[in-house]
Amino acid sequence: KSASEKPSGGTWAAVIGIITLLVSASGVFGEIQQSLNMIWKVEAQGSSLSRLVRARAVSLGLVTALGFMLLVSLVASAAISALGNLINAQLPFGTLVLAVINAIVSFVLLAAIFAAIFKILPDRTLEWRDVWIGAVVLGFMLLVSLVASAAISALGNLINAQLPFGTLVLAVINAVVSFVLLAAIFAAIFKILPDRTLEWRDVWIGAVVTAALFTLGKSLIGWYIGSRAVAASYGAAGGLLVILLWAYYSAEIFLFGAEITRAYSIRHGSRSDLDAVLHSA
Numbered sequence: 001k002s003a004s005e006k007p008s009g010g011t012w013a014a015v016i017g018i019i020t021l022l023v024s025a026s027g028v029f030g031e032i033q034q035s036l037n038m039i040w041k042v043e044a045q046g047s048s049l050s051r052l053v054r055a056r057a058v059s060l061g062l063v064t065a066l067g068f069m070l071l072v073s074l075v076a077s078a079a080i081s082a083l084g085n086l087i088n089a090q091l092p093f094g095t096l097v098l099a100v101i102n103a104i105v106s107f108v109l110l111a112a113i114f115a116a117i118f119k120i121l122p123d124r125t126l127e128w129r130d131v132w133i134g135a136v137v138l139g140f141m142l143l144v145s146l147v148a149s150a151a152i153s154a155l156g157n158l159i160n161a162q163l164p165f166g167t168l169v170l171a172v173i174n175a176v177v178s179f180v181l182l183a184a185i186f187a188a189i190f191k192i193l194p195d196r197t198l199e200w201r202d203v204w205i206g207a208v209v210t211a212a213l214f215t216l217g218k219s220l221i222g223w224y225i226g227s228r229a230v231a232a233s234y235g236a237a238g239g240l241l242v243i244l245l246w247a248y249y250s251a252e253i254f255l256f257g258a259e260i261t262r263a264y265s266i267r268h269g270s271r272s273d274l275d276a277v278l279h280s281a
Contacts (some may be wrong), residue, residue: 035255035258036190036194036258037194037196039194039255039258039259039262040194040196040262042194042196175215178215179211179212179215182211182214182215183204183207183208183210183211184207186203186206186207186210186211186214186254186257187200187203187204187206187207190203190206190207190257190258190261191203198261198265198270199269199270201269201270202261202264202265202269202270203261203265205260205261205264206257206258206259206260206261206262206264207257207261209256209257209260210253210254210256210257210260213253213256213257214250214253217246217249217250217253221242221245221246221249224242225242
């Protein structure tokens with residue numbers, strides 16, 4: 001066969017890489033859910049083999065579905081951008097119309113992603129009405145965060161020109177927006193993944209603590225990398241060491257936040273009645 005008829009090494013590498021990514025991502029997703037169930041002392045139903053097969057199948061399907069939705073989102077955004085000149089030429093407010101269309105498409109896709117996450121998880125009895133309410137709320141929060149970040153970046157020059165400490169104010173606003181979004185993501189994970197019904201008031205304390213420690217750790221590791229101490233001490237292996245350190249720290253912080261969530265829920269949250277019963281027994 002000619003070289004053009006033979007599959008290239010790059011194609012095989014891409015296929016193997018995608019399969020490895022999907023399997024690894026589904027494994028991580030399953031391990032996170034299992035860890036949260038252990039913290040909440042939840043026993044899964046069914047045999048160990050059936051649980052393993054079901055969890056891996058659901059996790060793999062979820063990762064694949066989310067990847068497809070994100071790909072559709074990117075294609076839709078690219079198509080809208082490509083039609084920008086045509087829309088601007090045909091409509092008097094083309095730029096505004098384009099921005100509204102892009103925001104609507106992004107919002108619908110985000111809501112669909114969150115709805116898929118809520119509904120596909122095993123051992124759930126949620127109705128689609130409840131699923132879409134939560135999905136729309138989280139999608140709206142994420143969309144508002146993205147719009148706020150874009151607006152802050154666009155107003156950067158104006159803020160710097162009008163305020164004596166414009167750069168500092170801009171950095172603080174951007175940090176607050178990022179922190180709120182990160183806390184909301186952790187709160188959603190703590191509420192959704194465990195096979196136990198929780199209320200939003202149970203998860204916010206743990207989510208805020210986790211987001212704060214996560215942000216602090218990210219800054220410290222970034223400073224450590226920037227100090228060049230890694231390269232001086234470990235040479236070429238320094239990059240791998242940083243990745244392992246960040247993965248270990250992130251896992252510890254995540255599980256610590258989950259423990260805080262459980263303790264707060266039992267002591268002061270929706271499960272405080274159960275704590276009173278246990279202490280009175």
